Amino acid sequence: MICERIANRSFKIWDLGLNLIDLSLKLLIVMMLNLRRLWLSGNKLFILWLMIILCV
Numbered sequence: 001m002i003c004e005r006i007a008n009r010s011f012k013i014w015d016l017g018l019n020l021i022d023l024s025l026k027l028l029i030v031m032m033l034n035l036r037r038l039w040l041s042g043n044k045l046f047i048l049w050l051m052i053i054l055c056v
Contacts, residue, residue, distance in 0.1 A: 039047055 035047055035050070
């Protein structure tokens, strides 16, 4: 009974972790698309500044 409860809780945590990873990947993809749009619009300085911040 106790083992079952622990397993259920750890599964919920695992599921939450997967959802967070999925969400962050989607956000990353959206950011990449927006960066590409900014790059095409000629806002290259802003993107270079953003990349420097992300790398540091």
